[in-house]
Amino acid sequence: MIIKKKKPPKPRPLIGWREWALLEGLGLPPIKVKIDTGARSSALHATKLKTFERDGQTWAAFTIHPLQRTIKQSQRVEMPVFEFRRVRSSNGHEAERPVVLTPVVIGQTRWMLELTLADRDAMGFRMLLGRQAMRKRFQIDPGKSYLQGIPQEKDLP
Numbered sequence: 001m002i003i004k005k006k007k008p009p010k011p012r013p014l015i016g017w018r019e020w021a022l023l024e025g026l027g028l029p030p031i032k033v034k035i036d037t038g039a040r041s042s043a044l045h046a047t048k049l050k051t052f053e054r055d056g057q058t059w060a061a062f063t064i065h066p067l068q069r070t071i072k073q074s075q076r077v078e079m080p081v082f083e084f085r086r087v088r089s090s091n092g093h094e095a096e097r098p099v100v101l102t103p104v105v106i107g108q109t110r111w112m113l114e115l116t117l118a119d120r121d122a123m124g125f126r127m128l129l130g131r132q133a134m135r136k137r138f139q140i141d142p143g144k145s146y147l148q149g150i151p152q153e154k155d156l157p
Helices: none
Strands: 018-023 031-035 042-045 047-054 057-064 075-080 083-088 094-106 109-118 127-129
Touching: 018 127, 057 094, 075 094, 083 109
Parallel strands: 031 127, 042 109
Antiparallel strands: 018 031, 018 094, 042 127, 047 057, 057 075, 083 094, 094 109
16 A cells, blocks of 8 residues: 655745735836735725726726825726626625736735725725635735835746
8 A cells, every 4th residue: 555645735925914016017016915814805906997898808997006195106007807796895885896817926926816996095005915815825924014025027936
């Protein structure tokens, strides 16, 4: 009888309650992200959001303001909509939001992220990283911040 030994799991990078992320391909500087284990999905602050049809597919056009409390470096973006999803906000309000897919980098970890688009202007962070995005990727230390540093285009995995 042959017994296969399980390989020990790869150690997961440690992240704090807030980190820097780079949304590749959007031409934006790194953005501050709140790590929120209480939220199921991830969200990106998007203003002037419009959906439209292009070549038989639904697209979203929106403006991103990556820096807190300023509209400097705002960027107009058009992306295909992956799906629409009903999301309940922290105050209990339900809304159907468009979901887009984009590569994201935190530290040396890169993956495709599903982001719901919502007006988060009243919130403290332009982006929220939810449980689904963190699952099997990171360990979290809620007492720390910015453990993974600021990702730079030249250092991407």
